[in-house]
Amino acid sequence: MSKQSGRGRVAGLPQWDRCAVMGVVNVTPDSFSDGGRWFDTTSAVKHGLALVEEGADLVDVGGESTRPGATRVDEDEELRRVIPVVRGLAAEGVTISVDTMRASVAERALAAGAALVNDVSAGQADPAMIPVVAAAGAPFVVMHWRGFLQGGNVRGVYADVVSEVVDEIRARVDAVLAGGIAPDRIVVDPGLGFSKDAEHDLVLLAHLDRLHALGHPVLVAASRKRFLGRVLAGPEGEPPPARERDAATAAVSALAAHAGAWAVRVHEVRATADAVRVVQAIEEARGGAAGREGAR
Ligand code: PMM
Numbered sequence: 145m146s147k148q149s150g151r152g153r154v155a156g157l158p159q160w161d162r163c164a165v166m167g168v169v170n171v172t173p174d175s176f177s178d179g180g181r182w183f184d185t186t187s188a189v190k191h192g193l194a195l196v197e198e199g200a201d202l203v204d205v206g207g208e209s210t211r212p213g214a215t216r217v218d219e220d221e222e223l224r225r226v227i228p229v230v231r232g233l234a235a236e237g238v239t240i241s242v243d244t245m246r247a248s249v250a251e252r253a254l255a256a257g258a259a260l261v262n263d264v265s266a267g268q269a270d271p272a273m274i275p276v277v278a279a280a281g282a283p284f285v286v287m288h289w290r291g292f293l294q295g296g297n298v299r300g301v302y303a304d305v306v307s308e309v310v311d312e313i314r315a316r317v318d319a320v321l322a323g324g325i326a327p328d329r330i331v332v333d334p335g336l337g338f339s340k341d342a343e344h345d346l347v348l349l350a351h352l353d354r355l356h357a358l359g360h361p362v363l364v365a366a367s368r369k370r371f372l373g374r375v376l377a378g379p380e381g382e383p384p385p386a387r388e389r390d391a392a393t394a395a396v397s398a399l400a401a402h403a404g405a406w407a408v409r410v411h412e413v414r415a416t417a418d419a420v421r422v423v424q425a426i427e428e429a430r431g432g433a434a435g436r437e438g439a440r
Contacts, residue, residue: 151404152361154283155328157259158239160201162424163401165417166241166409167195168367169233171207171225172217183225189232196238199417202260204409205229205253206243210264210338212293222249230256241285247272254280260331264338265289266316267323278324285363286316288335300339306351309334314358331406333363342371349396352403361406366396368411394419402427 153159169192173183192203207225208217217225226242226249233240234257241260242253247270250261254276262285267274269292277284288309290299302308313332320330332355334348345366348355355362366372372392373383394415397408401423410416 151406153328154260154331154361154406155326156281156283158201162427163397163405163420164201164407165199165397165413165420166363166365166407167192167198167200167203167413168243168409168411169195169203169205169229170209170243171205171229172209185228185232188229189236192229192233192238193236195413196236198413199421200413201407202239202241203233204241204243204262205233205258206262207249208244210243210245219246219248222246223252227252227256230258234258245269245273247276250282251276251280254282259283261285263287264335266313267320268316274320274323274325281326281329283329283331284320284325285331285333286313286320286360287333287363288313288316288338290339293339300341300344302344305340305344305347306354309348310354310358313355317358317360327360330360331363332358332360333365336364336366337369337371340371342374345369345371346375349399352400352405356404362400362404363407363409364396364400364405365409366400367393367409372396390415398423 169188171183171188195203205226207222230240230242230253240258241262242250242258243262244250245263245265250273260283261277263273264287266286266289268289317330321327334355336345336348352362368386368389372389376389376392377383390412393410397410397416398419400408401420408416
């Protein structure tokens with residue numbers, strides 16, 4: 145399978161001829177990397193539109209922080225945060241993914257115009273999630289997730305992180321298929337930083353081919369995460385704050401796109417949009433050169 149064809153397409157979403165860029169709109173006061181900045185509906189919608197202007201192909205709207213130890217927001221509050229933003233962006237023709245672990249939020253967001261459900265628990269946090277997504281015929285992200293984290297990196301113990309993550313994603317994909325979600329609507333995601341330390345994240349990024357071998361489009365969400373802070377800090381240093389990790393994020397975006405990722409999820413879109421376009425141009429140049437070689 146070539147890297148290009150390995151990118152795949154997701155039924156129910158537009159098809160992009162390169163790695164897609166998913167811009168993040170966290171409508172939360174406490175998300176670790178941009179918490180609080182886009183907390184009211186008007187500024188969240190404006191921010192989503194700005195991300196599209198900068199090159200985002202789709203926008204991921206979430207109303208609950210998933211960072212380790214974060215307290216859960218209640219359902220009404222999550223609905224209050226998410227649905228008006230989905231409605232506002234849908235009215236502008238934006239392709240929207242909804243980042244939620246609640247079936248009720250997914251259902252209402254799909255009705256309000258969202259096209260993709262991004263549940264970091266892959267249906268494990270809410271038993272009603274898979275039936276709701278299946279009934280709507282919506283695409284679904286199956287991220288690697290080992291449960292809610294209370295204080296630190298518990299459950300992040302692996303003998304072979306790549307094999308275990310791939311096997312656990314495969315098991316979730318099987319559960320999701322059994323629940324009635326169609327195979328061409330499933331996206332897989334290594335869940336960087338979820339029950340994983342920096343070394344685990346780096347090893348997973350080094351082996352994206354193993355995720356591709358699952359046969360589903362791959363989403364990579366490295367943006368501003370702890371492992372980038374670790375890399376940039378060096379062995380002794382203090383990690384730079386989340387907002388100073390965007391160049392490092394764009395580097396991961398380029399590598400993920402080159403490895404055949406279907407999409408990358410990022411907070412700062414412009415650098416990543418440039419990165420995936422450069423990768424696309426290089427891939428096309430390689431194809432052109434191969435074509436010319438063959439014609440000789
Ligand atoms: N990470 C976060 C939130 N949503 N969704 C997917 N599919 N994959 C991820 O790795 C992921 C996610 C946490 O990051 P944020 O608080 O910066 O949005």
